[in-house]
Amino acid sequence: VSTQSTGSFKLxxxxxxxxxxLSYQLDLYLSMSLTARGISRIYNNARVSKLxxxxxxxxxxxxVRPSSSFARGIFLGEFxxxxxxxxxxxxxxxxKETISMMMDxxxxxxEETNDAALNDTNEQIxxxxxxxxxxLGMYGLMVPEEYSGLALTNTxxxxxxxATGGYDLGLGIxxxxxxxxxxxxxxxxxxxxxxxxxLPPLATGEIFACFCLTxxxxxxxxSSIKTRAExxxxxxxxxxxxxxIWISNGGIAEIFTVFAQTPTKCKKTGEIKDKISxxxxxxxxxxxxxGPPEKKMxxxxxxxxxxxxxxxxxxxxxxxxxxxxxxxVAMNILNNGRFGMGACLTGTxxxxxxxxxxxxxxxxxxxxxxxxxxxxxxxxxxMNLLCYANESMAYMLCxxxxxxxxEYQLEAAISKIFASQAAWDVCDETIQILGGAGYMxxxxxxxxxxxxxxxxxxxxxNDILKLFVALNGVQEVGKKLTANGVAxxxxxxxxxxxxxxxxxxxxxxxxxxxxxNLSEDIAQFNLAVSRQVMKHKKKIIGQxxxxxxxxxxxxxxxxxxxxxxxxxxxxxxxxTSEIALARAWCSDSHLRIDQFLxxxxxxEVTSAxxxxxxxxxxxxxxGGYAVESPIGC
Amino acid sequence: MSGLRVxxxxxxxIDYAVKIRVRPDHLGVVTDGVKHSMNPFDExxxxxxxxxxxxxxxxxxxxxxxxxxxxxxxxxxxxxMGADRGIHVExxxxxxxxxxxxxxxxxAKLVEKEKPDLVILGKQAIDDDSNQTTQLxxxxxxxxxxxxxxxxxxxxxxxxxxxxxxxxxxxxxVKLPAVVSADLRLNEPRxxxxxxxxxxxxxxxxxxxxxxxxVDVTPRLKVQNVVDPPVRxxxxxxxxxxxxxxKMKEKGHLK
Numbered sequence: 001v002s003t004q005s006t007g008s009f010k011l012x013x014x015x016x017x018x019x020x021x022l023s024y025q026l027d028l029y030l031s032m033s034l035t036a037r038g039i040s041r042i043y044n045n046a047r048v049s050k051l052x053x054x055x056x057x058x059x060x061x062x063x064v065r066p067s068s069s070f071a072r073g074i075f076l077g078e079f080x081x082x083x084x085x086x087x088x089x090x091x092x093x094x095x096k097e098t099i100s101m102m103m104d105x106x107x108x109x110x111e112e113t114n115d116a117a118l119n120d121t122n123e124q125i126x127x128x129x130x131x132x133x134x135x136l137g138m139y140g141l142m143v144p145e146e147y148s149g150l151a152l153t154n155t156x157x158x159x160x161x162x163a164t165g166g167y168d169l170g171l172g173i174x175x176x177x178x179x180x181x182x183x184x185x186x187x188x189x190x191x192x193x194x195x196x197x198x199l200p201p202l203a204t205g206e207i208f209a210c211f212c213l214t215x216x217x218x219x220x221x222x223s224s225i226k227t228r229a230e231x232x233x234x235x236x237x238x239x240x241x242x243x244x245i246w247i248s249n250g251g252i253a254e255i256f257t258v259f260a261q262t263p264t265k266c267k268k269t270g271e272i273k274d275k276i277s278x279x280x281x282x283x284x285x286x287x288x289x290x291g292p293p294e295k296k297m298x299x300x301x302x303x304x305x306x307x308x309x310x311x312x313x314x315x316x317x318x319x320x321x322x323x324x325x326x327x328x329v330a331m332n333i334l335n336n337g338r339f340g341m342g343a344c345l346t347g348t349x350x351x352x353x354x355x356x357x358x359x360x361x362x363x364x365x366x367x368x369x370x371x372x373x374x375x376x377x378x379x380x381x382x383m384n385l386l387c388y389a390n391e392s393m394a395y396m397l398c399x400x401x402x403x404x405x406x407e408y409q410l411e412a413a414i415s416k417i418f419a420s421q422a423a424w425d426v427c428d429e430t431i432q433i434l435g436g437a438g439y440m441x442x443x444x445x446x447x448x449x450x451x452x453x454x455x456x457x458x459x460x461x462n463d464i465l466k467l468f469v470a471l472n473g474v475q476e477v478g479k480k481l482t483a484n485g486v487a488x489x490x491x492x493x494x495x496x497x498x499x500x501x502x503x504x505x506x507x508x509x510x511x512x513x514x515x516x517n518l519s520e521d522i523a524q525f526n527l528a529v530s531r532q533v534m535k536h537k538k539k540i541i542g543q544x545x546x547x548x549x550x551x552x553x554x555x556x557x558x559x560x561x562x563x564x565x566x567x568x569x570x571x572x573x574x575x576t577s578e579i580a581l582a583r584a585w586c587s588d589s590h591l592r593i594d595q596f597l598x599x600x601x602x603x604e605v606t607s608a609x610x611x612x613x614x615x616x617x618x619x620x621x622x623g624g625y626a627v628e629s630p631i632g633c
Numbered sequence: 634m635s636g637l638r639v640x641x642x643x644x645x646x647i648d649y650a651v652k653i654r655v656r657p658d659h660l661g662v663v664t665d666g667v668k669h670s671m672n673p674f675d676e677x678x679x680x681x682x683x684x685x686x687x688x689x690x691x692x693x694x695x696x697x698x699x700x701x702x703x704x705x706x707x708x709x710x711x712x713x714m715g716a717d718r719g720i721h722v723e724x725x726x727x728x729x730x731x732x733x734x735x736x737x738x739x740x741a742k743l744v745e746k747e748k749p750d751l752v753i754l755g756k757q758a759i760d761d762d763s764n765q766t767t768q769l770x771x772x773x774x775x776x777x778x779x780x781x782x783x784x785x786x787x788x789x790x791x792x793x794x795x796x797x798x799x800x801x802x803x804x805x806x807v808k809l810p811a812v813v814s815a816d817l818r819l820n821e822p823r824x825x826x827x828x829x830x831x832x833x834x835x836x837x838x839x840x841x842x843x844x845x846x847x848v849d850v851t852p853r854l855k856v857q858n859v860v861d862p863p864v865r866x867x868x869x870x871x872x873x874x875x876x877x878x879x880k881m882k883e884k885g886h887l888k
Contacts, residue, residue, distance in 0.1 A: 094834070097706055101713065101830045104670070108824045137827030150831055 071410035074557050075473030076480060077492070077526030079519055083411075084561045087392075087569035088399025090155050099159050106163045109136055116168035119301035120447050123293065125174060133205065138175050140203025143187065147199035154398040158343035165347030169451040170301035172344055177248030177302065178202070180337035181459075182209030185257045185278060188336060189321040189329055194280060198255060207254035212244040212281075212307055213330055220464045222259075223327055229260035229279060229314065238262065238279065238319070240287070240312040250305035251290045256281040257320065257333070258309070264324035276326035280318045287312035298450030334460060338412040339401060341455065342394025345423040349387040352423075352448065356380065356430040359437075370433070379429050381584070386422040388581045392562035393418060410472055413465040414558045417551075420455035420462060427452050466551035467544065473554060474540055474547070477526075477533045486534060494527065508571045510579045511564050514586035518560045521593050525553055528600045545609045549596045556589040636692025637787070637809070639682045640749035641716065642740060643675035645700045645707040646760045659859050662760075671707045674755025676714075676822035677815035681785060682753055683715035684820060690787050693717050695747055699731055699739055700724060705838060712833035713825030719838035720747075728843055728850060733761075735850035737769035742846045744774060749810065751792070756781050756814040767814035777807035783818040 073080035091099070113132055119125055133139065141157050143149020152160065164172050183202045186194055201207045218225045227242025240260060244250070257280060264275040281288065291306035321329045357380060360370040370376045393415045401408055427449050431438030438445050456462045484492075507515045529550060536543055567582035599605040619626065647653065648668040656663055671679075685691035696711040697720040698704045708719040722739055724731060744752065757764035764780075771778035779785075779794035783802070786793040787809075796803045797816050825833070843850050871877045881887040 097709070098830060098834070100706065101710060101825060102827055104710075105824050105827060105830065135826050135828075137831075141827070145831070150827055 067407035068405070069407050069410055070561055071414060071469070071554060071558050072407070072473065072476060074522045074525055074554060075476050075529055077523050079522050083400045083403075083405055084396070084565050085568070086572075087565040088396055088403060089569075090153065090399045090402040095153070095156060099156055102156075102160060103163050105136060106160060109133075110164060110167035114168055114171060116170070116301075117444060117447065119168065119170055120298075123295075123300040125171060125301045130205070133175070139178055139205030139208075140199075141179060143179075143199050143203040147195060147203055149199070149203040154339060154401045155395065158339060158394065158398045161340045161344040162347040165344035166351035167347075168301075169344075169348065169448070170299040173248055173299045173302040176337070176340060176344075177210055178205075178208050178253075180340050181211035181333055182249060182253065182257060183255060184333045184337055185211075185320050185329055186280060188332060189278070190280075193317065194320070198280060202255060208249050208252050209255040209257065210247050210249035210253040210307075211333065212247050212250070212256050212258045214244060214246050216243070216245055220461055222330060223276065225259060225261065225276065227258070227260040227309065229258075229262050229277060231262070231316070232313075235316065237313040237315055238277075240279070240281065240309045240314055242309050244307045244309075246294065246304055247290075247307050248302055248304055250307045251293055251303045254283050256283070256288070256307065259326050259330050262323055262326075275324035276330070277323050278320040278326040278329040279314050280320050281309070281312060281314055282318075285312050285314060297453055298447070299454060335409045335412055338416045338459060339394065339398045341459065342390060342397060342415040342419040345419040345452075345455065346387065346391045346394055348423050348448065348452070349383070349390065349426045352426050352430045352445070353380070353383050353387060355445065356383065356433045359434050376433065379433060383426045383429055385581060385585050385588075386426055388578075389559045389563055389585050390415075390419050390422045392566040393559055396562045396565070410469050410554075411558065413460070413469050414555050416459060417462045417465050417469075418555055418559065420452075424449075424452050424456060466555075467547050469554050470547040470551040471541065473550065474529065474533055477529050481530065481533060490527075490530060507564065507568050508576070508579065510576070511568055511571075511582060514560065514564050514583055514590075517586060517590045518557065518564065521553075521557060521560075521590060521597075524597055525557065525593070528597050532600060545612070546600065549600055553593050553596050556593050560586045560589050637685065637690060637750040638693045638695070638748065639685065639691045640740075640743065640747055640752045641675075641678050641682045641694060641696045641711065642736075642752070642754040642766070643679060643696055643698050643707055643711055644672045644755070644758050645669050645698065645704045646672045646758055649673060649759055655859055655861055660856055661859055669703065669707075671710055672755050672758045672760075674757060674759075674815055674817065675711075676755075677817060677819045678753040678755050679711045679714050679716060680820045680822040681815055683823070685785075685787070686715065691751075695720060695749065697722065697740070697743055699736055699843075701729065708838055709830070709833050710825055712836045712838075713829040714823055715829070716836075718836055721838050721840045722846065723840055723842055725842065730852050731850055732852050732854060733763045733765035734769055734853060735848065736766050737773055738848045738850070739843065739846055740766070740770050741773040742848055744770075751809060752776075752812045754812070754814050756816050764814075767812050771812040774810075774812065777811045778813070779805060779807050779811060780814040781816045782813050783816045785813065785819065 068080050068082040070080050070084050109132065113129060137150050140147075140149035141152045141160060142154075143151070145151045161172065161176075179202075183198065186198050186202075190198070202209055213222055213225065215225050215227060225242075227240070227244065229238040229240045231238050238260075240258065242260060244258070247253075250256075257278060259276050259278055261274040262277040263272050264277070265271070266273055287310040289308045289310065291308075294304040294306075296304060320326075360376050360380060363370050371380075393411075397408060397411050397415050400411070427445065431445050431449060434443065434445060437443050440446070460468075532543075532546060532550075533540060536546075540546070563582040563585045567578040570576075570578045646669060647662070647664065648670045651668055654663045655661075679694075679696060682691060682694045682696075686694055694716040695718055696708055696716040698708050699722040700707070701724055704723070705721055708721055712719055720743060722743075740752065740754075752770065754767045754770070756767065767778060767780050770776075779792065779796060781797045782794045783797045784793075784795035790809045791806050792809060792811055792813070793804065793806045794813065796805060797818065869880065871880060878887065
């Protein structure tokens with residue numbers, strides 16, 4: 001293992017340290033011996049009182065209840081049901097009516113005013129249209145009413161995102177970069193003065209906001225940013241210097257949420273160290289400039305630009321949150337907005353599936369319509385299943401956020417990874433079903449493919465997020481092993497594998513076998529992860545092939561829980577049509593989990609992994625594909 | 634007049650874009666699970682009232698609807714467009730077949746109660762296409778009427794109305810109070826913005842039943858049968874005019 005790799009592993013572990021510090025309740029949870037019933041009781045009380053509260057009250061940092069995160073529990077072999085069964089139901093009749101009316105307004109706007117194809121060609125949203133969007137209230141959906149917002153809950157906002165996701169992703173990013181991350185920091189961390197000053201004009205879309213974290217040499221490695229903000233001698237202003245790249249809305253924003261290194265006095269040692277702080281920066285402070293709009297593969301009407309800060313004087317009262325706490329602020333803003341993607345891409349997938357289905361039903365080749373061929377039926381089924389699983393996870397996530405779940409970062413990461421990959425696959429398959437027509441600009445699908453590619457990259461690359469999920473879980477297991485001792489844990493793990501009972505909540509008979517598979521897979525997962533943690537110990541951080549398998553299993557387990565719960569809830573209401581979907585998804589996921597588990601436990605596969613890594617290294621050393629042509633020239 | 638009080642009627646109907654299907658019992662069309670929205674002509678009516686308010690010609694807009702529980706959403710849409718308050722005459726089971734005469738009687742009672750200066754209705758509902766309620770209401774109230782209005786102008790208690798009629802356009806003037814029905818070209822209805830939808834939640838909707846009003850709403854007409862229009866059949870291509878004339882004589886279209 002070269003020093004270079006050790007360096008990056010160390011940084012990853014520091015990142016993990018920061019990331020898991022977000023849920024310091026984790027330590028609280030591990031040290032408290034709360035029974036499952038105790039947690040349920042706290043949870044049910046919270047459910048009644050926290051229903052439909054505005055966003056800012058659901059910030060996990062404000063909650064001190066222990067985490068009941070399903071995705072965290074699976075690593076420990078625990079099937080935590082509180083956040084999964086029954087499927088969260090968080091909308092009252094009034095909210096449903098509001099959503100219905102808003103859908104009409106959004107749909108009319110998207111269909112009659114907005115022209116996504118034109119926006120793509122011109123790489124811009126027409127100026128006149130922005131006024132209509134302001135009037136529609138599209139820029140302040142989750143801002144409290146006293147600050148001129150629409151005070152939507154997370155689930156209502158998600159539904160709105162879904163409605164627009166099937167029309168124009170570029171427009172979605174324009175409004176999303178503004179409210180989902182651009183000024184979210186002010187919503188979550190702003191003091192009264194900051195909220196009063198900035199939220200009203202931002203909520204009405206009078207001015208735009210953007211989120212400034214990424215730099216030329218700091219993408220995934222966000223804590224390595226070089227932009228600096230140093231307090232002047234008088235203590236009145238921070239002087240900001242640096243450059244940010246690929247900032248959505250960077251060219252049109254008036255308000256910038258900027259992350260910069262500030263020399264901070266460590267509370268414990270008194271030593272001055274560079275730590276990241278977050279700031280609300282106004283363009284009017286002077287010294288703020290931006291570059292031309294980037295030419296992108298997709299989401300072209302969304303402005304993306306470099307932003308330069310040249311001795312920008314930031315008044316000290318514009319510090320967002322505590323000095324030195326900026327990294328947490330950044331991660332929490334991203335964590336808080338992630339749920340939007342799952343819902344938005346549900347809308348995209350439904351639209352694409354409709355197009356593919358329409359084509360399959362009407363296009364005739366050889367002797368029948370495409371719909372008669374098994375190959376097409378399989379494709380359509382797969383697309384529907386991906387959409388179903390994604391939608392189930394997306395609304396489970398925001399439902400739990402609305403109910404005040406103290407922690408949801410793993411579920412949010414899982415939802416983001418799944419949604420972006422599923423949407424890409426569905427779009428790819430839609431083009432395939434349409435054949436040559438799918439490739440043609442006029443038909444319109446190719447634009448969606450171009451727009452969708454970025455979703456696997458921004459807001460936290462899928463690669464990093466998967467490792468984040470895996471490492472979080474591995475750390476949990478590590479802590480438990482240290483606390484309880486190896487033998488005790490393994491013993492417990494073995495017991496679980498042999499004697500896991502059916503899920504405590506009642507599921508319909510037809511879903512019982514899926515639920516049983518889920519329980520057993522969770523137990524097997526815990527056993528397999530425990531073995532690997534004991535085998536590699538701290539070095540597991542570098543075992544990314546292994547960690548990716550672990551992450552993949554976690555995603556599949558989460559998806560199984562979501563679909564079983566949702567199909568069960570529908571069946572409770574008398575609709576058993578979803579059971580077939582849930583069973584099919586669980587059956588396929590169970591097979592894939594089984595495969596991953598076997599790979600994890602196989603010495604042969606471990607050895608094969610090593611060969612792969614060697615091939616990779618050699619190719620990297622050679623600077624590319626360095627094999628001689630087989631024909632000798 | 635310091636500002637007119639306007640009563641606007643709206644009806645919840647099957648959305649114009651929906652593909653209608655005849656019920657298996659042939660007594661109507663399928664409504665279960667089908668998208669419903671405000672009758673398009675009623676949107677014009679509400680829009681006109683809101684514009685009158687913006688021009689300070691009207692001071693209060695009351696929107697009323699006779700319909701099932703879900704009609705509340707239609708009233709809320711009107712409130713989101715700018716009406717001030719709503720009245721929901723909620724129909725019970727068995728009262729759903731509310732015909733124009735019954736609606737006119739209900740509105741006559743509402744007029745008695747609210748004392749508006751002007752009543753604006755949509756010219757016809759797109760589900761029954763009756764085009765009767767405005768006329769019947771005017772008759773019951775003994776008020777002047779201006780139907781199929783495409784232009785409305787008010788000055789000093791007199792309404793100048795341009796009507797779209799078969800022969801073209803007709804200009805009339807009526808003294809208030811009057812009943813008017815809105816046609817498509819009267820205006821371009823605004824769509825309810827999200828902030829207005831939120832504001833509309835705070836506006837009052839008064840609920841009442843048909844019994845509360847004391848009106849006999851028994852249907853006077855009974856629907857016997859509802860069928861799809863006959864499927865269009867393929868035509869015949871003929872080589873020349875003489876064959877055409879022969880065929881037409883055969884079919885009895887020419888003597």
